[in-house]
Amino acid sequence: MAFFGWSVLFFVFVDELLAIAAAVTWGDYQGGALLAVAAGVVTVVGWALFASPKARFGGRITRPLGKAIVFTLATIGLWVSDHHPQAIAFAVFSVLINALAQLPSIKVLVRD
Numbered sequence: 001m002a003f004f005g006w007s008v009l010f011f012v013f014v015d016e017l018l019a020i021a022a023a024v025t026w027g028d029y030q031g032g033a034l035l036a037v038a039a040g041v042v043t044v045v046g047w048a049l050f051a052s053p054k055a056r057f058g059g060r061i062t063r064p065l066g067k068a069i070v071f072t073l074a075t076i077g078l079w080v081s082d083h084h085p086q087a088i089a090f091a092v093f094s095v096l097i098n099a100l101a102q103l104p105s106i107k108v109l110v111r112d
Contacts, residue, residue, distance in 0.1 A: 005106040011097045018090060019074040020044060026077030039077075046070060053110060067098065 020043050027039030049057050050066030058066070071094045078087035100106065 001105055002109070005103075005109045008097065008100045008103075008106050009109060011093075012101050015071070015094050015097050016047065018093075019047075019070050022074035022078045022086075022090060025083065026074075026081050029081035043070060043074070071098075 020040050023039040023043040024036045027036035046066065047055075047070055049055055050062055051058065051070055055063060055066070071091075075087050075091045075094070078084075078090055
């Protein structure tokens with residue numbers, strides 16, 4: 001079961017990287033390289049401040065809300081950038097992998 005748990009956590013990390021890539025994709029589609037870099041940086045900073053496990057402003061409500069906002073905006077960004085199949089796949093993957101990460105046997109792996 002530990003292998004499954006760590007695999008889920010690995011894919012949670014991949015999901016976070018995909019959210020950054022989606023923000024960069026949106027930025028490039030909307031305004032070029034400068035906006036792409038800015039969108040990526042804003043996503044990373046927002047994640048670090050509100051959604052990461054050690055977020056400065058993370059809490060029982062703030063952290064899940066921050067994650068939901070990042071993943072929702074990443075999905076919308078892909079959609080408006082005319083990457084419809086990728087947006088749907090990203091949304092499904094995000095919901096599935098983050099739901100699996102809430103299983104008690106997986107949550108215990110990341111407790112401090």
